[in-house]
Amino acid sequence: MNHNEHNPNRHPLADLYTPEITARFERIRNRPVAIEVNQLRKTFYHKKQENLVLGGIDFNAHQREFMCVVGPSGCGKSTLARTIAGLETHDSGDMIVAGSHVSGPGPDRGMVFQKYTLFPWMSVKKNVMFGLVQSGQDKADAERDALQWIDLVGLSKYAESYPHQLSGGMQQRVAIARALAAQPKVLLMDEPFSALDPQNRAKMQQYLLEIWQNIDITILFITHDLDEAVYLSDRVLVLDAHPGRVREILEVPLPRPRPIELMLSDEFQATKRYLESLVHPPITHLDVEEKLSMVQMVPVDSEVPNIF
């Protein structure tokens, strides 16, 4: 990114990078790399048809960085997260997370899914203990740790409840606690808040930032909500579709910590507008194919003949 005023290829947001912000990104760049993705390619096959979903993805995320991934629907955001998690195979390229090559799922990469995935037969406490017990921690220790995590997401009262007794937002908080309790190096989150109403979502974003600030974790957060992306991220990874490629990695020109009012500021809005222009190129006219072939279907003598 070039912040030089006289450069004709000057970045549209260049004015927003204050010296403090630039210095902060300088510090982030100097941190060790937590996620390194090199030339990652992934094809899906469906009935002999090839669908190249990830066409050579390259990016790095640094330790304790918060990186969001945005892009048009179907561009392969979920596939990218699932591939890094080791839940999908890949054709070529490689991924290095916290120093080791990814080959299959492992506890160093926690994941929070869009769908609610708590184990329904386990209480909230048992769910959060799951990863701890798996790693061989003894029961009493695991229980103590789990209760701490549950407390951190504000659900102490529900430690003994079953998932079906919790609201969607509460379930997602437990899922975050469960993933974090296993002490992953990297947390992959695939649209974890998209099923929540705006108010709950805002609350969850606050929670997440709070947690992220206080523990050593690198977060790769997938979303299609650009407000969310700008508000949460250090940097935003913008993907192109068909095939999925990195369009740009945007350093969000906003200071931290970020009070909620920041969302109303010009800087925030400008950043969001810029992202919008990358993800959804301005629509000049509707495609002929996209135009619905509708005819007036209201009788002329209808009580409400038109909607105007």
Added chain:
Amino acid sequence: MSLLPKTWFVPRAPLDVRSRYFLIFSSFLLPLFIWSLVSYVPQLWHPKIEITDSGDAGYLRVGMLVDKEIFYREVEKKESEGKVAPEGFPSNPVYLPAPHEVATALYTAFTTPPKRSNEPWLHESLLHSIQVIAWGFFWAVLIGVPLGILAGTYEAFAKLIEPFTEFFRYLPAPAFGALAVAILGIYDAPKIAIIFIGTVFQMILIVANTTRKLSPALVEAALTLGCNGASLLKRVIVPGVLPDLYRDMRILLGWAWTYLIVAELIGTSSGITWFITQQARYKNFDNVFAAILIIGVIGLVTDLILAWLGRRLFPWNNSK
């Protein structure tokens, strides 16, 4: 339709409590009502005449059942000859006893000692049947459930196990009766084997399918928490499918009962089937019906107990 509550005809809507109990009650009462009608209303069916007085027709005896047609021909004949006509009342064939006869038999069947001293009482026959079912089902669960879970979890096991199972389940289990006797002798072992063969193949396929229906998202969540291999089976797949597995077992247990009747006929006839065939031979059809009802009641009661137990065992499972 306004006679009946509206909720009865709303798809998938829950019923009010009164309708519920009314319908559950009716579900038993309705067949009983039809049975009573046919039994107690002489105008309905009653194709036979039970003789109360043979009159001058020497070959008729008191208590005998004759076809209506033959009876009336006989009456006409005797009357035209000026002799005493036989008398009788309309009756159903011996194989359809009236409800009260069966009800009495339900009691007397247990209190009547067997015809020969070496033959079992009814409750001993029943107990024997239950034992045969229990063993057959036990072995089927022991083999079928693990194989089903493996096939439902690993594609490799599915391909190894399912094609043959699919083939074998079409072979009628009773067809193995003679073979089972030749190999296992004439007592309980071949009977247990028939129940085992009848249930285990269905069980493998049903369990495999149930296992496959476990949400892959749960498995993926477990994988990202470092859980895999045997540990994944033990901590996620088995507990995750347990409520559905339990429901499958309830259905399959009903299946096992249907194989019981065949199983008990091979080798030395035994158990409740022996009792039924024996009673049918003596034309004690009230006892036959009583025995059939007892099987039904045992089946229903076990299922209700298992359902109740299931709700206790799996409180998190709200899909019934």
